[in-house]
Amino acid sequence: MKRYLTVDxxxxxxxxxxxxxxxKATPYAWDTLGKNKTIILIFFNSSLRTRLSTQKAxxxxxxxxxxxxxxxxxxxxxxxxxxxxxxxxxxxLREAVPVIGQYCDIIAVRSFASFxxxxxxxxxQILTQFIExxxxxxxxxxxxxxxxxxxxxxxxxxxxxxxxxxxKVVLTWAPHPRALPQxxxxxxxEWMKEADVEFVVTxxxxxxxxxxxxxxxxxxxxQCKAFEGADFIYAKNWASYSSYGEILSxxxxxxxxxxxxxxxxxxxxxxxxPVRRNMVVSDAVIDSENSIVVQEAxxxxxxxxxxxxRMLESxx
Ligand code: CP
Numbered sequence: 001m002k003r004y005l006t007v008d009x010x011x012x013x014x015x016x017x018x019x020x021x022x023x024k025a026t027p028y029a030w031d032t033l034g035k036n037k038t039i040i041l042i043f044f045n046s047s048l049r050t051r052l053s054t055q056k057a058x059x060x061x062x063x064x065x066x067x068x069x070x071x072x073x074x075x076x077x078x079x080x081x082x083x084x085x086x087x088x089x090x091x092x093l094r095e096a097v098p099v100i101g102q103y104c105d106i107i108a109v110r111s112f113a114s115f116x117x118x119x120x121x122x123x124x125q126i127l128t129q130f131i132e133x134x135x136x137x138x139x140x141x142x143x144x145x146x147x148x149x150x151x152x153x154x155x156x157x158x159x160x161x162x163x164x165x166x167x168k169v170v171l172t173w174a175p176h177p178r179a180l181p182q183x184x185x186x187x188x189x190e191w192m193k194e195a196d197v198e199f200v201v202t203x204x205x206x207x208x209x210x211x212x213x214x215x216x217x218x219x220x221x222x223q224c225k226a227f228e229g230a231d232f233i234y235a236k237n238w239a240s241y242s243s244y245g246e247i248l249s250x251x252x253x254x255x256x257x258x259x260x261x262x263x264x265x266x267x268x269x270x271x272x273x274p275v276r277r278n279m280v281v282s283d284a285v286i287d288s289e290n291s292i293v294v295q296e297a298x299x300x301x302x303x304x305x306x307x308x309x310r311m312l313e314s315x316x
Contacts, residue, residue, distance in 0.1 A: 001310040004139045034063030040104040044111040057304035101134040113144040113181040115245030151187035152303035157296045167231035173203030174280040176237035186213045202226035206248045230264040257282040
């Protein structure tokens with residue numbers, strides 16, 4: 001595996017899930033695979049789960065891990081091309097990326113959507129620089145458009161908790177005070193389309209995801225109707241794609257609460273975290289026995305370890 005950016009990079013999902021099960025059961029079975037190999041984790045944006053789980057996954061495989069928080073640790077990086085660099089950014093990404101590639105065997109990078117330029121975000125301008133110039137395999141730890149380590153962990157969690165072969169999974173938009181990227185819902189949709197589930201997305205009008213993700217997906221604008229008979233409720237806020245980056249609604253009638261969960265088939269509640277309590281989900285729901293948000297976060301180590309393990313195996 002040379003890159004991990006989208007669902008296509010993981011290959012056969014059944015095989016990936018079987019490998020995830022094996023990794024979870026015996027996390028230290030490959031603890032010499034990464035001997036004398038280094039992974040650099042580069043963060044343009046904040047993280048708790050991704051940083052810790054990816055680091056833990058690499059350590060389980062015996063790797064050396066270096067973490068670089070671009071906003072705190074290095075020179076401020078210029079990411080635009082053709083600019084006169086007379087401002088406060090002394091280093092260009094174009095040199096920084098191949099240099100970082102000299103110091104490691106795998107690069108993992110987190111770079112969110114800026115919301116300043118829809119085309120630039122959806123062309124993945126920063127991630128593309130790493131793919132083209134790093135000279136080593138690249139893992140997305142959440143890019144402008146996708147969060148594939150999260151989606152893999154989400155699918156694995158659904159696999160662990162499902163009570164029927166083909167569960168009903170509902171992705172619901174929920175209110176939030178800030179404009180959040182579409183990366184998590186985009187990836188979740190991308191993975192659910194490939195998985196053996198009945199999948200429904202519910203959101204207010206104006207929150208339709210980009211066509212490359214939403215095409216072929218059932219959208220139900222009535223949240224209560226969507227929740228009926230659901231086995232999994234996956235809540236997430238995202239900003240509008242059509243009115244790019246805008247908050248069109250903060251309507252707390254969309255908050256996931258006990259009344260709506262009562263419409264489901266005793267659904268498990270999922271969220272990638274961090275989550276705003278009593279905006280996205282009520283205390284009662286996230287604190288209930290059916291909330292599996294912590295177990296879902298725990299599986300981030302598993303998804304990262306499968307991906308890094310495959311990359312190490314392909315380096316041999
Ligand atoms: N879910 C997730 O990616 O969490 P962090 O932003 O804390 O890494």
